[in-house]
Amino acid sequence: MDQSRIRNFSIIAHIDHGKSTLADRLLERTGAISERDMRAQLLDEMDLERERGITIKANAVRIDYAAQSGAVFELNLIDTPGHVDFSYEVSRSLEACEGALLLVDASQGVEAQTLANAYLAIESGLEIIPVVNKIDLPAAEPERVASELANILGGSPDEVIAVSAKSGIGIDELLEAIVDRLPPPDGDPDAPLRGLVFDSYYDTYRGVVSLVRVVDGRLAEGDAIRFMATSEDLEADEIGVRRPMIEPTGSLRAGEAGYLITGVKDIDLIRVGDTVTHVDRPASEPLAGYEEPKPMVFSGLFPTDGDDFERLREALDKLRLNDSSLVFEAETSRALGFGFRCGFLGLLHMEIVRERLEREYDLDLVATAPSVEYVARRTDGTEMIVHSPQDLPDAAELASIEEPYVKVMIITPSEYIGTVMELVQAKRGEMGDMTYLSPERVELHYTVPLSEIVFDFFDQLKSRTRGYASLDYEPLDYRASDLVRVDILLNSQPVDAFSTIVHKEKAYTYGRAMVKRLRELIPRQMFDVPVQAAVGSRIISRETIKARRKDVTAKCYGGDITRKRKLLERQKEGKKRMKMVGSVEVPQEAFVAALTIGDE
Amino acid sequence: MSDPGHLGLQPDDPALVEHARTWRSAYVHIPFCRRRCPYCDFAIVDESQREVSQTERYVDAVVAEIGLVEQSMVLDAVNFGGGTPTRVSVAGLARIVESLSDRFGLADEAEISLEGNPEDLDEDVLASLVGAGFNRLSLGVQSLDDDVLERLGRVHTASDAEAVVVAAREAGFRSVSVDLIFGHPSESDESWRRTVERTLAMEPDHVSTYALTVEAGTALAREIATGAPEPDDDVQASRYELFCDAASDAGIVRYEVSNHAAHGHHCRYNLGTWANADYLGFGMAAHDHVDGERSRNVQRLDHYLDLVAQGVRPRAATESLSSHDEERDGLMLGLRLAAGVPLEGLAAVFAASPIGVALLDAGVLSVDGGQLRADPMRSDLAIREALSVSDPDC
Ligand SMILES: Nc1nc2c(ncn2[C@@H]2O[C@H](COP(=O)(O)OP(=O)(O)O)[C@@H](O)[C@H]2O)c(=O)[nH]1
Numbered sequence A: 001m002d003q004s005r006i007r008n009f010s011i012i013a014h015i016d017h018g019k020s021t022l023a024d025r026l027l028e029r030t031g032a033i034s035e036r037d038m039r040a041q042l043l044d045e046m047d048l049e050r051e052r053g054i055t056i057k058a059n060a061v062r063i064d065y066a067a068q069s070g071a072v073f074e075l076n077l078i079d080t081p082g083h084v085d086f087s088y089e090v091s092r093s094l095e096a097c098e099g100a101l102l103l104v105d106a107s108q109g110v111e112a113q114t115l116a117n118a119y120l121a122i123e124s125g126l127e128i129i130p131v132v133n134k135i136d137l138p139a140a141e142p143e144r145v146a147s148e149l150a151n152i153l154g155g156s157p158d159e160v161i162a163v164s165a166k167s168g169i170g171i172d173e174l175l176e177a178i179v180d181r182l183p184p185p186d187g188d189p190d191a192p193l194r195g196l197v198f199d200s201y202y203d204t205y206r207g208v209v210s211l212v213r214v215v216d217g218r219l220a221e222g223d224a225i226r227f228m229a230t231s232e233d234l235e236a237d238e239i240g241v242r243r244p245m246i247e248p249t250g251s252l253r254a255g256e257a258g259y260l261i262t263g264v265k266d267i268d269l270i271r272v273g274d275t276v277t278h279v280d281r282p283a284s285e286p287l288a289g290y291e292e293p294k295p296m297v298f299s300g301l302f303p304t305d306g307d308d309f310e311r312l313r314e315a316l317d318k319l320r321l322n323d324s325s326l327v328f329e330a331e332t333s334r335a336l337g338f339g340f341r342c343g344f345l346g347l348l349h350m351e352i353v354r355e356r357l358e359r360e361y362d363l364d365l366v367a368t369a370p371s372v373e374y375v376a377r378r379t380d381g382t383e384m385i386v387h388s389p390q391d392l393p394d395a396a397e398l399a400s401i402e403e404p405y406v407k408v409m410i411i412t413p414s415e416y417i418g419t420v421m422e423l424v425q426a427k428r429g430e431m432g433d434m435t436y437l438s439p440e441r442v443e444l445h446y447t448v449p450l451s452e453i454v455f456d457f458f459d460q461l462k463s464r465t466r467g468y469a470s471l472d473y474e475p476l477d478y479r480a481s482d483l484v485r486v487d488i489l490l491n492s493q494p495v496d497a498f499s500t501i502v503h504k505e506k507a508y509t510y511g512r513a514m515v516k517r518l519r520e521l522i523p524r525q526m527f528d529v530p531v532q533a534a535v536g537s538r539i540i541s542r543e544t545i546k547a548r549r550k551d552v553t554a555k556c557y558g559g560d561i562t563r564k565r566k567l568l569e570r571q572k573e574g575k576k577r578m579k580m581v582g583s584v585e586v587p588q589e590a591f592v593a594a595l596t597i598g599d600e
Numbered sequence B: 001m002s003d004p005g006h007l008g009l010q011p012d013d014p015a016l017v018e019h020a021r022t023w024r025s026a027y028v029h030i031p032f033c034r035r036r037c038p039y040c041d042f043a044i045v046d047e048s049q050r051e052v053s054q055t056e057r058y059v060d061a062v063v064a065e066i067g068l069v070e071q072s073m074v075l076d077a078v079n080f081g082g083g084t085p086t087r088v089s090v091a092g093l094a095r096i097v098e099s100l101s102d103r104f105g106l107a108d109e110a111e112i113s114l115e116g117n118p119e120d121l122d123e124d125v126l127a128s129l130v131g132a133g134f135n136r137l138s139l140g141v142q143s144l145d146d147d148v149l150e151r152l153g154r155v156h157t158a159s160d161a162e163a164v165v166v167a168a169r170e171a172g173f174r175s176v177s178v179d180l181i182f183g184h185p186s187e188s189d190e191s192w193r194r195t196v197e198r199t200l201a202m203e204p205d206h207v208s209t210y211a212l213t214v215e216a217g218t219a220l221a222r223e224i225a226t227g228a229p230e231p232d233d234d235v236q237a238s239r240y241e242l243f244c245d246a247a248s249d250a251g252i253v254r255y256e257v258s259n260h261a262a263h264g265h266h267c268r269y270n271l272g273t274w275a276n277a278d279y280l281g282f283g284m285a286a287h288d289h290v291d292g293e294r295s296r297n298v299q300r301l302d303h304y305l306d307l308v309a310q311g312v313r314p315r316a317a318t319e320s321l322s323s324h325d326e327e328r329d330g331l332m333l334g335l336r337l338a339a340g341v342p343l344e345g346l347a348a349v350f351a352a353s354p355i356g357v358a359l360l361d362a363g364v365l366s367v368d369g370g371q372l373r374a375d376p377m378r379s380d381l382a383i384r385e386a387l388s389v390s391d392p393d394c
């Protein structure tokens, strides 16, 4: 296809504003998929993506579009995840595009990820078409939202296209705008090959499948290719596009996006962000790549049944094939036995990984409360990275601790400004600037320690603003803080998996809340169980889980021994999901209790 | 007085349990009740929901079912439970006793027992029951606090119940048991203390104590789901202890979690069941344990009547037990007995297992005189662990 007839674009949006639905509609309107074969959210392939209604992995589909002028265009739609945890994937996908549709729900208005994504697109030099969606809703305010969009992008509200992805209103106009307003790619078809690997995933049958955007030159099957960052030389086994079903095309030309299969099984050989070129006519400079995202949140994952440790390792290895942002290393806990310390991009990523491990690999896991990465400086001048609170050196050896801070952007109706400020202050945040998007909605900037965000910030923000505020954040820097480790003792024995690093001023409140919460969560045992919180050797709080006095039901009705036996066996089976910590049975929820204690 | 059922032994004596294992009993389920009590999920027919009582047809069916049994054994005990056996005419009950006697034979001075509610019993009925051969009455007193009785949905009063106890004695019942339910949220410590006092003042031969439990699907469960207070485990544990202490001062000893008897007055059918002895079961939803099998009859009255009419034993399910299973069940049941189980075989393996040792440490289990015993208020805990230790798959 002539480069001037190619359009590569992404849809970027805050979660739930209708990105997947719009993609479905574009596929349907252009005949890429018949109405009969249409299943909702076609590009969301994982079970989890469909169930949770979120896109986790990027995806690329080719659509042929016959424009009103009669010319036929090749549209490459690059779907991107919509959650803050995966924003690095968004920026990656944007590198493969010349344009973006910035989609906003007409009943909600601009949200934090709308803005964050818009800034990413602007930084990448993309042409942006603002779109308001869901105009079919009675609560839609397309004019107000269009003017918010125009404010941000610096254009006129008239440039905003109004659609309903659900009912199909405005889709024709949008398709025309895509070919009229977005620029074609401008690579050199005759220059040495340069293709950007913007995603990779692992397919059990075909090995590593990479998504590639060819910038210069031409990539064809059988070519001897080189990945410039890893200097890995391979052969291009199969090249094609998705429509959305896989369709081999034999080659990809400058400006086109598609997939590449090399037969390689080891995902580490083909890094996302790398540039592919030819072995015999290599490009002199790689394309600007991007940094691998760094995990921000760490948590221990332990099999409830210690015998499952090896199965957990295998499952993590397999998951990593599709998710290079997942990192893990073996960890031993006195309380929980053998497991892995895992690093995640954020809480959603953590939840998704855990859910996939349990579901797809049939594992029963205990997860510990998430923690961030601290830098501890010892009195002897050495420095160590702390991923797990239990690794923090003793107070006597500790000179200082630094913790990661993030830049937080919150968009909220202006009536909640006070509430949001209170919350941010309680979370040790510092106020930055404030911009009115419209008289009713305001964009707030803060600097907050990541550890505070990781806990329950998002839930609290949502509940205090009745769901109206949205949040986005990005890493900023490390700062020294007055932090201590709060340990929890069960039955007078410290339980390493419960240790948490908190700000000194919050240690007492935290310890008290945690001990209370554990008293509620841990069922009564056959003996009294003291639960204590301690900083160093100082006990700061104590509660007792009183021994269970009654565990019997009298009824053995009419001699129904079989039923009674089965009932008791079922009850016992239920208890197997508990973890024995010393001689105390602890339910899985208790290990993430820190997440649910709130601010009281 | 000669009584082959107690051999001069106290109800909690291991030697008595040993003997009880050889007793043979028959259980007859009478599934009729005047109306369903708010806490009850037993297999019953609520007569207030029916136009015609089917009690006479039911008696015919039970008699017919007795005729379908192949095994032969002489019965040491017959027990009518329910439901409310006294919803069936005395003549009907007598016919069932007779057919059991004809079919199997009754041992000398066999225990012939029935459960009954005070409102169904007057001097005449009691006299004819004795005339029909009944010598033990288990009376559904439940509480001696009229407010609590009302909350339990009972139609009798405390003084009605006391009068029936006296009348039953006079009519010639050898053993009269007072059955109590404790721990309803409307019952106070004081109310329970008075119920215990008044109960013991009647000098009953036997007392059964049941902690009120909330069963799914009952009116009580619905009330609680909509905010009514729940029974409290700690409160129930204290009330139970209060009763056990007062009863033992009065010479009434606990021989099973819920059963307490004066010397010579343990319920033989009951003790036999807990000793893992064989017993036959007749009637809708009845259970039995015979020759290494546990069986359960169908739970619906129409199915029961149909099957028996076709000459088929109305089984819903049968479980056959290996000798290991029997030993496991013996342990499970024995841990509810005050006598406990001999510390040998599976019981010894359990006591020596890590969890067994932890339970001994915590006082949930104890060993004394070569017997392994469980704390009665925590016997389910002990049994759950015993079952998992004795599971051959583990
Ligand atoms: N009424 C209405 N609902 C829509 C429209 N577009 C999407 N939705 C609904 O909004 C929800 C989120 O859509 P989805 O496409 O999953 O959003 P994504 O998270 O951005 O991919 C779904 O329930 C859609 O059915 C629209 O134009 N009108």
Ligand code: SF4
Pocket: B032, B033, B034, B035, B036, B037, B040, B041, B042, B044, B082, B083, B084
């Ligand atoms: S009388 Fe007994 S069996 Fe009948 S409904 Fe009441 S509690 Fe249940």
Ligand SMILES: [Mg+2]
Pocket: A019, A020, A021, A044, A053, A054, A055, A082
């Ligand atoms: Mg989506």
